Amino acid sequence: MNTEVVNFIKEHKGDLLENWMAAMKISSHERSLNLISDDVFKDISHEFIEVAVSNIIDSENGFNQKVERFTERVVRIGWELVFLMDGLSTLKTLVLELMQKEKDYSSEEVIELITEIDRWVAPMTNQIIESYSNNWEKTVSLQKVALQELSAPLxxxxxxxxxxxxxxxxxxxxxxxxxxxxxxxxxxxxxxxxxxxxxxxxxxxxxxxxxxxxxxxxxxxxxxxxxxxxxxxxxxxxxxxxxxxxxxxxxxxxxxxxxxxxxxxxxxxxxxxxxxxx
Incomplete structure (x- = not known):
């Protein structure tokens, strides 16, 4: 990845967290946000940003483990996959907007930034979809077993x-x-x-x-x-x-x-x- 993008993401975790939370609160996903308290939302949002940053500072195995823990948690509280996908899209937009506020980029440089940011988010998108699907299937399977155990007793x-x-x-x-x-x-x-x-x-x-x-x-x-x-x-x-x-x-x-x-x-x-x- 472009060194400038990498350094910016690492140095502006706090700004990204605050801006991301604000953007998601005014999104159209009221149902997902109503499932949890503000404190829990802040905690999970922090974990989401940590997962995003780990994609550029951790090993592949370490990143995958963080994604697994994160998706297991959001499945448990009932967040939908579309909410996470919108969250990734919002994060891409925020990084680009914040970088442009700090520096005046040419049109060619902006295109290069967009390419680099997409390159950063793409592995997260694939990993989150795969991990979320696995955790969702596991949760549904466990719920079905529990229902069967409680169902129809004589x-x-x-x-x-x-x-x-x-x-x-x-x-x-x-x-x-x-x-x-x-x-x-x-x-x-x-x-x-x-x-x-x-x-x-x-x-x-x-x-x-x-x-x-x-x-x-x-x-x-x-x-x-x-x-x-x-x-x-x-x-x-x-x-x-x-x-x-x-x-x-x-x-x-x-x-x-x-x-x-x-x-x-x-x-x-x-x-x-x-x-x-x-």
Whole structure:
């Protein structure tokens, strides 16, 4: 790189930081900035400038490590890649503007400066995109594993009675997990009645209903009864409009009613004890 550009960047880190923060605060990326406090923004901005400077003073390995740590952090707080790309573009503009304020360059020299600044930023752009993508995929993968671990547990609530609360959208992969947990849980807890609670499922379409029917059939094959509870009025209307047949499954509008029904299936009932008179 041009020695003049290198020296300028190293000597004006503080000015670049202050100007970059000011420029990014008036950008159109309010969402990214609203995710963090001003102190955190200042801290991450400082790290961003340090990464930029390390591209000209550190070894390739040292620079890559700093980029990796930086992108891991910004992915964790939810900054979008487009925000970082705009940040790099802003940094290029600032370096050129600050250099031109200090010295009167000819047109040819300005073109040379732009070329040198582009040469400085290009490796950062490529490395940040690659590192950000890797960290994003890693984060999504970890979140998916965590969701699967928490998703669709079979909870024994009474002897021979278990409940599986479902929350969120049900896709094919999650339906498979539900089926596995349901069958293994029925055997493990020796459940005679299983209540699938769909109170937290926002949409029940043909595919979701198909998966629930499959689950109920599988439960019957291992000698247990399956109930569907938490059917809201809008869900009931959707099921009717789609012509979905749930005749083989006992349904109730609430979990409480479902448990009462499950107690009857296991030859028990809930008795309200009256307080004795003094």
């Amino acid at each position: 909870i024994p609530v009474f002897e021979k009675i278990s409940v599986m609360p479902l929350v969120g959208t049900i896709d094919t992969d999650r339906a498979r997990l539900i089926m596995e947990n349901l069958l293994s849980g029925v055997v493990k807890h020796r459940s005679e009645v299983v209540l699938i609670d769909i109170t937290g499922v926002p949409v029940v379409d043909t595919m979701v209903a198909h998966h629930i029917i499959q689950a109920a059939d599988a439960v019957r094959l291992v000698g247990s009864r399956c109930m569907l509870v938490g059917i809201r009025p809008e869900i009931a209307q959707t099921i009717v409009n789609l012509g979905i047949n749930l005749n083989q499954i006992t349904t109730t509008s609430t979990l409480q009613k479902g448990i009462e029904k499950a107690m009857e299936f296991t030859n028990r009932k809930i008795v309200v004890l009256k307080e004795g008179k003094d």
